[in-house]
Amino acid sequence: MAGSNEINANEAKKVVPLHTWILISNFKLAYNMLRRPDGTFNRELAEFLDRKVAANTVPVDGVYSFDVVDRATSLLNRIYRCSPPENEFSRQPGAGILELEKPLSTTEIVPVIIFFHGGSFTHSSANSAIYDTFCRRLTGLIKGVVVSVNYRRSPEHRYPCAYEDGWEALKWVHSRSWLLSGKDPKVHVYLAGDSSGGNIAHHVAVRAAESGVEVLGNILLHPLFGGEERKESESKLDGKYFVRVQDRDWYWRAFLPEGEDRDHPACNIFGPRGINLEGVKFPKSLVVVAGLDLVQDWQLAYVEGLENAGQDVKLLFLKKATIGFYFLPNNEHFYTLMEEIKSFVSS
Amino acid sequence: MGPYDSSISAPAGSSSTSSSACSSSTKPRQPPDQMDHLLAGAGYKVRSNDLHQVAERLEHLETAMVKSSPVEISELGHDAVHYNPTDLASWVDSLLTELNTNPPAAVGVPTDLPDLHPFPADINMYSNNPPPLHGEFSQQVVTPLEEDVSIRLVHVLMTCAEAVQRGDLSLASLLIDDLQALLGRVNSVCGIGKVGSFFVDALSRRIVNSSQNGVVQDDLSAYENEMLYHHYYEACPYLKFAHFTANQAILEAFDGQDCVHVIDFNLMQGLQWPALIQALALRPGGPPLLRLTGIGPPSPDGRDSLREIGLKLAELARSVNVRFAFRGVAASRLEDVKPWMLQVSPKEAVAVNSIMQLHKLLGPGQPIDVVLDWIHDLNPKIVMVVEQESNHNQSVFLDRFTEALYYYSTMFDSLDACTAQPVKSLAELYIQREICNVVCCEGSARVERHELLATWRDRLTNAGFAPLHLGSNAFKQARMLLTLFSAEGYSVEENEGCLTLGWHSRPLIAASAWQAVPEPSATMGQINHP
Numbered sequence: 001m002a003g004s005n006e007i008n009a010n011e012a013k014k015v016v017p018l019h020t021w022i023l024i025s026n027f028k029l030a031y032n033m034l035r036r037p038d039g040t041f042n043r044e045l046a047e048f049l050d051r052k053v054a055a056n057t058v059p060v061d062g063v064y065s066f067d068v069v070d071r072a073t074s075l076l077n078r079i080y081r082c083s084p085p086e087n088e089f090s091r092q093p094g095a096g097i098l099e100l101e102k103p104l105s106t107t108e109i110v111p112v113i114i115f116f117h118g119g120s121f122t123h124s125s126a127n128s129a130i131y132d133t134f135c136r137r138l139t140g141l142i143k144g145v146v147v148s149v150n151y152r153r154s155p156e157h158r159y160p161c162a163y164e165d166g167w168e169a170l171k172w173v174h175s176r177s178w179l180l181s182g183k184d185p186k187v188h189v190y191l192a193g194d195s196s197g198g199n200i201a202h203h204v205a206v207r208a209a210e211s212g213v214e215v216l217g218n219i220l221l222h223p224l225f226g227g228e229e230r231k232e233s234e235s236k237l238d239g240k241y242f243v244r245v246q247d248r249d250w251y252w253r254a255f256l257p258e259g260e261d262r263d264h265p266a267c268n269i270f271g272p273r274g275i276n277l278e279g280v281k282f283p284k285s286l287v288v289v290a291g292l293d294l295v296q297d298w299q300l301a302y303v304e305g306l307e308n309a310g311q312d313v314k315l316l317f318l319k320k321a322t323i324g325f326y327f328l329p330n331n332e333h334f335y336t337l338m339e340e341i342k343s344f345v346s347s
Numbered sequence: 348m349g350p351y352d353s354s355i356s357a358p359a360g361s362s363s364t365s366s367s368a369c370s371s372s373t374k375p376r377q378p379p380d381q382m383d384h385l386l387a388g389a390g391y392k393v394r395s396n397d398l399h400q401v402a403e404r405l406e407h408l409e410t411a412m413v414k415s416s417p418v419e420i421s422e423l424g425h426d427a428v429h430y431n432p433t434d435l436a437s438w439v440d441s442l443l444t445e446l447n448t449n450p451p452a453a454v455g456v457p458t459d460l461p462d463l464h465p466f467p468a469d470i471n472m473y474s475n476n477p478p479p480l481h482g483e484f485s486q487q488v489v490t491p492l493e494e495d496v497s498i499r500l501v502h503v504l505m506t507c508a509e510a511v512q513r514g515d516l517s518l519a520s521l522l523i524d525d526l527q528a529l530l531g532r533v534n535s536v537c538g539i540g541k542v543g544s545f546f547v548d549a550l551s552r553r554i555v556n557s558s559q560n561g562v563v564q565d566d567l568s569a570y571e572n573e574m575l576y577h578h579y580y581e582a583c584p585y586l587k588f589a590h591f592t593a594n595q596a597i598l599e600a601f602d603g604q605d606c607v608h609v610i611d612f613n614l615m616q617g618l619q620w621p622a623l624i625q626a627l628a629l630r631p632g633g634p635p636l637l638r639l640t641g642i643g644p645p646s647p648d649g650r651d652s653l654r655e656i657g658l659k660l661a662e663l664a665r666s667v668n669v670r671f672a673f674r675g676v677a678a679s680r681l682e683d684v685k686p687w688m689l690q691v692s693p694k695e696a697v698a699v700n701s702i703m704q705l706h707k708l709l710g711p712g713q714p715i716d717v718v719l720d721w722i723h724d725l726n727p728k729i730v731m732v733v734e735q736e737s738n739h740n741q742s743v744f745l746d747r748f749t750e751a752l753y754y755y756s757t758m759f760d761s762l763d764a765c766t767a768q769p770v771k772s773l774a775e776l777y778i779q780r781e782i783c784n785v786v787c788c789e790g791s792a793r794v795e796r797h798e799l800l801a802t803w804r805d806r807l808t809n810a811g812f813a814p815l816h817l818g819s820n821a822f823k824q825a826r827m828l829l830t831l832f833s834a835e836g837y838s839v840e841e842n843e844g845c846l847t848l849g850w851h852s853r854p855l856i857a858a859s860a861w862q863a864v865p866e867p868s869a870t871m872g873q874i875n876h877p
Contacts, residue, residue, distance in 0.1 A: 018398055018402060019385045019386060022386065022393070022398065022401055022402050022405060022435075023389055023391075025402075025405045025406075025409065026391075028409075029405065029409055029412060029442075032412060032420050033421060033423050034421075034424055035421070037417045037418055037421065042421065042425070044819070044822065044823040044826055045424050045429065045819055045823075047822075047839075047840075048432070048819045048822045048823070048841050049819075051389065051390025051432065052390070052840055052852070053390065054852060054854065055852065055853075067851060067852050067853065069760075069851055074835060074836060076852060100498065101498055126852075128390075129388070129389050129390030130388075130389045133388040133389065150852075327389065328388075328389070
């Protein structure tokens with residue numbers, strides 16, 4: 001049961017910087033207004049409140065972005081790229097457009113990360129300010145390309161829409177001639193996501209493995225998993241660090257097919273209805289767990305499940321991190337994470 | 348990555364931390380208007396000095412919410428009107444008010460100027476979509492279809508535009524031939540083929556006419572103009588959005604007023620006004636006396652088209668029992684209108700309505716300044732400004748050309764998706780004339796001098812206007828309007844109190860509302876902290 005409000009506020013304030021506390025609390029309270037008890041969602045107000053930013057082809061801090069609509073699916077992908085230094089000052093007419101013809105490199109390997117934003121399958125968009133900022137940082141970090149997918153959200157679009165959109169995005173990325181790199185040109189694809197985005201990355205990777213489509217690695221930032229059972233972390237941390245179990249339950253009810261429970265394989269990966277990943281050519285995984293996230297026991301179970309299936313998985317456990325620690329570069333967990341991601345995509 | 352951002356402050360009394368920054372008590376006091384950079388990256392404007400107070404307010408808000416039932420909380424999402432979520436402090440305060448909690452003295456909102464939310468004059472924005480600077484290299488990425496031909500088409504268009512800018516007209520002419528050939532091979536029914544042909548046409552006109560005194564677009568007859576406008580109005584939601592949003596805001600601004608006067612800067616066929624007349628008719632407490640002054644070009648051959656529209660509107664008003672008076676003001680250019688022509692009475696509440704007109708005043712001589720001055724002097728309750736959201740007023744031709752190519756490609760994409768109107772050629776012709784003006788014309792002939800919302804904000808603020816925020820109710824209704832169109836892909840976005848309508852994530856039209864700030868007095872300039 002959630003503790004008294006004052007105690008919880010003080011708990012969270014002790015471990016996160018002021019800015020982070022303000023940002024995440026703001027989301028928490030806004031989201032409380034958007035979830036209706038009957039399971040519907042106030043989408044109008046959500047879109048109104050969500051701070052969005054336009055793509056910007058003018059490089060800022062060495063990164064520029066543009067949006068592409070996949071005409072087949074009407075899905076929007078926001079592409080982030082590093083601006084090569086020489087273009088910053090030369091005025092080549094059509095230089096930006098030419099870059100869409102040529103591969104990223106014919107000699108070097110340039111990683112392409114397909115990023116699925118978080119929001120418990122319900123909130124945010126590829127052009128949400130927090131995710132645009134995060135993707136820009138990621139792009140500069142890996143010196144590659146980030147493709148942020150604007151997947152369809154629940155409750156308007158339940159399982160499996162988000163996974164299908166993720167799969168379409170993967171195929172789309174693999175078929176872009178201008179994302180090729182390396183001497184034997186191919187698109188060097190990684191999947192990444194935070195919260196529900198991490199969940200989506202997992203499922204897209206499974207489908208990719210089953211279909212023989214290559215994914216070089218998965219980066220899951222406190223991915224959203226769950227199950228019917230109540231894990232210890234859920235009871236212990238309920239309401240303490242911005243998140244309540246009852247909220248998590250609402251989002252699962254909004255995402256899973258009506259009438260389903262949390263042991264559905266979308267949610268409980270290695271649970272009673274989970275598939276067996278032994279022998280599957282699954283990409284290596286970097287799973288980041290925030291030690292103050294009530295979902296952690298499910299994330300740790302996921303890591304264990306991957307290990308038991310003989311898969312390559314690295315766990316990054318950040319003991320004092322709360323959810324959303326990576327939105328602002330004002331804490332050590334952020335920098336630790338960035339270092340890990342950088343070495344993950346260059347090894 | 349470097350050391351931690353210096354704006355980190357550890358909460359007082361905490362045992363943290365790995366932070367190398369000083370705690371808030373020893374941090375040097377920032378200038379009052381300094382916006383926090385970290386939160387700016389998340390889309391919020393909070394003054395650095397207000398951070399602790401905002402945190403406190405959030406705690407109060409949470410406490411208040413904890414005391415309410417989930418039903419009450421989601422009703423808060425329904426019934427309360429939200430404004431400008433970027434201003435986090437005000438947003439939190441407004442919710443506290445809704446929950447009937449008494450907040451401590453408002454943070455950052457001047458209490459002596461009710462309903463005004465002035466922006467600090469210079470805001471240090473952190474990597475948040477700055478508009479391209481004059482002359483700064485801007486890579487325009489126009490995503491081609493999967494054919495090599497369309498990529499080549501765009502490439503040659505840009506090369507040709509660059510040759511035009513350099514004055515190398517013989518090369519440019521050769522490239523026009525190339526372009527015609529490419530157009531022949533590209534699918535000209537949609538996408539880059541369609542809009543590409545308009546740009547090729549515009550470039551070739553510019554080349555042909557530049558030895559003369561520049562291009563002057565053929566004037567269409569008033570009838571032809573109206574027809575194109577009407578088809579554009581029907582084919583896509585941009586004008587409807589403009590009218591709808593404007594009427595909402597005007598209706599709200601006229602609340603409680605018995606005598607109201609709307610000044611429409613471009614009456615056209617008066618398509619905007621039936622909805623407002625009907626809304627006023629249904630107003631609780633009854634309709635006001637409505638005066639409408641419609642500005643438009645003089646009609647040739649003895650017709651008085653302004654008066655004809657006025658008569659039709661009068662008849663509608665009569666049928667719904669709204670006392671109505673119309674006046675037409677004929678002027679070929681907006682700058683020819685003088686305030687005495689509008690006959691504004693001091694007792695009436697004035698609304699100035701400018702749908703894609705103000706940009707025409709940005710040409711030589713900048714008549715915009717004079718016009719904004721007299722608008723201000725009318726002391727309007729609301730000035731509604733809707734403009735194309737793009738920078739087509741750059742003096743460097745190539746920049747303008749590139750920006751326009753990107754903007755109109757997006758607009759044509761959106762037009763393509765509207766299946767309600769199978770025949771769009773006249774709507775496209777309307778847009779084509781805009782393209783031609785942007786690309787071919789110079790000097791006073793170039794009237795389509797669109798500028799970005801951010802620029803308009805600065806201009807209007809400097810001219811003595813303060814924003815009237817469009818809220819979640821207007822946003823919601825604009826979204827509902829869009830569902831009437833079969834095309835998915837249109838998006839309404841909230842941008843610091845303004846609303847934009849765009850295609851996917853690219854805003855194409857921006858609507859903002861303003862009111863005149865009283866002439867400078869002691870209160871202005873002291874708006875930082877109470």
